[in-house]
Amino acid sequence: xxxxxxxxxxxxxxxxxxxxxxxxxxxxxxxxxxxxxxxxxxxxxxxxxxxxxxxxxxxxxxxxxxxxxxxxxxxxxxxxxxxxxxxxxxxxxxxxxxxxxxxxxxxxxxxxxxxxxxxxxxxxxxxxxxxxxxxxxxxxxxxxxxxxxxxxxxxxxxxxxxxxxxxxxxxxxxxxxxxxxxxxxxxxxxxxxxxxxxxxxxxxxxxxxxxxxxx
Numbered sequence: 386x387x388x389x390x391x392x393x394x395x396x397x398x399x400x401x402x403x404x405x406x407x408x409x410x411x412x413x414x415x416x417x418x419x420x421x422x423x424x425x426x427x428x429x430x431x432x433x434x435x436x437x438x439x440x441x442x443x444x445x446x447x448x449x450x451x452x453x454x455x456x457x458x459x460x461x462x463x464x465x466x467x468x469x470x471x472x473x474x475x476x477x478x479x480x481x482x483x484x485x486x487x488x489x490x491x492x493x494x495x496x497x498x499x500x501x502x503x504x505x506x507x508x509x510x511x512x513x514x515x516x517x518x519x520x521x522x523x524x525x526x527x528x529x530x531x532x533x534x535x536x537x538x539x540x541x542x543x544x545x546x547x548x549x550x551x552x553x554x555x556x557x558x559x560x561x562x563x564x565x566x567x568x569x570x571x572x573x574x575x576x577x578x579x580x581x582x583x584x585x586x587x588x589x590x591x592x593x594x595x596x597x598x599x600x
Contacts, residue, residue, distance in 0.1 A: 386411065388473045391429075392466050392485035392497070393417030393438055398517045399484055402427060413473065415465045418485050419447050431455060433472070434465040464493070470500055474511060481513045487520070498522065498594070502546070505592060521597045529587040534579045538597035543567070543574035543586065550591035557584030567593075 386409050391402070393416040402425060406412075414422050416434035420443055423429075431453045436444055448454065457468065466486065473481050486497040497515060501524045504511040515522040521538060524546065532541065543553065545567045555562040559578040567573055586595075 386476070386478050387480045387482065388413060388476060388478050389482045389484065390415060390466070390469050390473065391418035391422055392483065393421070394485035394493075395488040396421055396485070398488045400516060400518050402484065405482060405484075413469050414451070415469050415485075417443075419451060421485065423447075423450055431469075431472070433457075433469040435459040435461070464496055466493075466497055467500055470503065470513070474504060474507070474509060478511060481511060483513060483515045484517070486515050487517045501594070502592060519599050522594060524592055524594045526592055527589050529585065531583055531585050532579070532595075533583045534581070535597065538599050539578060540576045540596075540598045541578065541584075542576060542596040542598070544594040544596060545569050545571060545591060546594050547591040550588050550593050552587075552589040553593070554587045555584065556586070557581045558586075 388411050389405055390413045406427065412422055412427050412429045414429040414432040416436055417438045419429055419432045420439065423446070429451060432447060432451045433455045435457050436447070437459050439447065455468065463471070470481070483497065487494055501513050501515065501522065504513060505524065505526045512523055546569070548569050550567045552564045553562055553567050553574070554564055555577065557579055559580050562574070
């Protein structure tokens with residue numbers, strides 16, 4: 386099962402959400418993202434938020450259309466997105482996709498990116514991806530991974546989000562690496578490309594963010 390979460394970020398940055406619908410997908414709306422889903426004729430199974438960004442009339446529309454509504458007071462310890470993600474991580478889920486989480490306020494954007502680390506810290510084998518029109522972002526802990534070529538996401542960057550990422554090796558890339566230690570703040574692995582249909586990356590310590598992008 387896949388869980389797709391739509392937040393209330395700028396709609397002009399969203400990909401075509403209908404490409405992410407299947408019988409194995411559950412949609413969750415976060416705050417104003419609920420209204421976006423309804424406008425696209427995508428029925429959310431649940432909705433999370435304090436809904437401080439919607440009008441009274443919009444709130445009535447949400448109440449009329451959402452059977453399971455998780456409404457919170459604005460004064461809370463977690464963001465609306467974290468509340469939705471916490472629920473998703475408790476389900477028997479293979480993949481969590483997050484949309485509407487880029488653009489707009491930078492504090493919300495950075496908070497959403499940091500949420501990608503939650504499964505790794507909890508030792509859960511669940512991948513979370515933040516997706517918009519030009520980017521897919523996810524994080525990985527130590528291990529060996531394969532990555533397939535995607536012409537729509539030509540560039541691949543590897544960004545350390547811990548003090549050190551040890552023994553990073555990149556195979557099948559335009560700019561290969563062999564057992565390099567990459568420190569937090571390094572831009573060494575920005576804008577790489579695959580030279581074959583797939584490549585491999587591995588490292589022994591740390592957490593790395595993978596960003597797949599296109600211009």
